[in-house]
Amino acid sequence: MKNNKSKLSLLSETKKREAIEVIIAFYKRERGEQIGVIAAEEILDLVVEVVGVEIFNKGVAEATRLVQDRMAGIWVDVEATVKRG
Secondary structure (H helix, E strand, O other): OOOOHHHHOOOOHHHHHHHHHHHHHHHHHHHOOOOOHHHHHHHHHHHHHHHHHHHHHHHHHHHHHHHHHHHHHHHHHHHHHHHHO
16 A cells, blocks of 8 residues: 555544454454454555545535535525515
8 A cells, every 4th residue: 555544644543443443343254354453454545545535525525515505595595685675
């Protein structure tokens, strides 16, 4: 893995530890394999590298739509106020 440590730095240490624990538990439960913290962190790094940007961009797009919808509502209110005045 190269240069994706900065992407993981966006996660809180608590959330990162939680994700690593979930990965370790998944491997044990679903595959009957014991993996360690380093292997789980590498898997987390890979997942973030592969899908992180897409997830981030989707979040930004949803936030943008929300702000646009709210601004449109505010604009309607402003227009209604101007017409009454």
